[in-house]
Amino acid sequence: MASEVLMPSSPSEAVSLFGDGAATTVIGGGTVVMPEITYGRLAPDRVLLLTNAGLDTVAVDGDTITIGATTRVDALAELGIDGLTACAGNVADGEIRSQATVGGNLCVGQGHEAPRGDLQGALLALDATVRSTGSDGERTESLETFLPHRHARLVLEVNFTRPAASAFAALEYPHTHEYTVLAVSGTRTADGTIRLAATGVAGPGARLRSAESAASDPEAAGAAAVNDVTFADDSLASAWYREQTLPVLVRRVLAQLEEST
Numbered sequence: 001m002a003s004e005v006l007m008p009s010s011p012s013e014a015v016s017l018f019g020d021g022a023a024t025t026v027i028g029g030g031t032v033v034m035p036e037i038t039y040g041r042l043a044p045d046r047v048l049l050l051t052n053a054g055l056d057t058v059a060v061d062g063d064t065i066t067i068g069a070t071t072r073v074d075a076l077a078e079l080g081i082d083g084l085t086a087c088a089g090n091v092a093d094g095e096i097r098s099q100a101t102v103g104g105n106l107c108v109g110q111g112h113e114a115p116r117g118d119l120q121g122a123l124l125a126l127d128a129t130v131r132s133t134g135s136d137g138e139r140t141e142s143l144e145t146f147l148p149h150r151h152a153r154l155v156l157e158v159n160f161t162r163p164a165a166s167a168f169a170a171l172e173y174p175h176t177h178e179y180t181v182l183a184v185s186g187t188r189t190a191d192g193t194i195r196l197a198a199t200g201v202a203g204p205g206a207r208l209r210s211a212e213s214a215a216s217d218p219e220a221a222g223a224a225a226v227n228d229v230t231f232a233d234d235s236l237a238s239a240w241y242r243e244q245t246l247p248v249l250v251r252r253v254l255a256q257l258e259e260s261t
């Protein structure tokens with residue numbers, strides 16, 4: 001294990017111990033970090049273990065929802081947001097979902113052989129903001145702005161507004177070892193705005209802006225979506241197969257949103 005293991009007992013202590021984050025490995029649920037340490041692929045000097053940091057609260061104030069960083073993935077179903085429930089329920093298996101955290105899922109890097117970070121898509125579609133701390137102190141920003149520099153920050157909480165409708169569709173594929181190959185999340189707000197995002201594409205989860213612009217025509221939206229992202233090969237699927245499948249998932253999500261009108 002690491003030479004220094006820090007175990008904060010409050011959010012403020014976690015912020016203070018994280019400091020500028022230099023040479024610090026954060027552990028949320030540890031479903032990614034602990035195997036890396038066990039198999040010797042990661043040898044951190046300084047570990048910040050968030051288990052007892054008090055970052056696991058979920059606050060619902062009217063339609064405003066605030067989720068602490070160490071909220072477990074399986075707890076998201078309790079919020080009753082269809083798209084988020086389906087996305088969270090598609091992460092790994094029950095054992096991992098009861099251990100894995102929202103902060104860990106947002107900050108996880110690309111896997112060696114499979115995509116990770118499914119919640120990025122559902123939370124991008126929900127227009128979530130992230131409160132985090134790092135070398136320049138605390139700040140709150142959109143998840144989309146946060147994702148590119150997530151590895152240098154400590155996530156404290158995620159905030160979003162309950163949508164009028166939400167949906168999720170994933171490529172169901174045998175032998176994926178519980179990983180999600182490709183997925184699309186969508187929401188519709190009370191004023192009719194559609195937001196779409198994908199995971200399982202190259203890099204972190206990404207908004208599908210061209211598809212959103214064409215959302216009134218699902219065929220056109222599906223076709224446009226492939227211009228919003230780039231695709232990568234991995235051991236689960238080829239970039240080519242993902243490119244063929246993304247339009248189908250966009251159409252399914254738009255159909256689900258239409259049905260919930």
Ligand SMILES: Cc1cc2nc3c(=O)[nH]c(=O)nc-3n(C[C@H](O)[C@H](O)[C@H](O)COP(=O)(O)OP(=O)(O)OC[C@H]3O[C@@H](n4cnc5c(N)ncnc54)[C@H](O)[C@@H]3O)c2cc1C
Nearest residue numbers: 028029030031032033092100101103104105117118155180
């Ligand atoms: C068999 C198997 C199947 C899996 N299937 C899926 C899947 O379908 N979809 C999917 O998305 N993932 C999958 N995963 C990967 C992983 O379990 C999830 O991504 C999980 O949500 C990671 O959360 P965690 O809390 O366990 O992360 P951890 O292992 O604790 O951390 C992951 C990364 O995030 C950082 N981190 C953790 N918390 C914070 C924080 N609060 N602030 C800043 N950085 C933080 C860590 O330093 C590390 O870099 C799978 C894993 C396994 C073993």
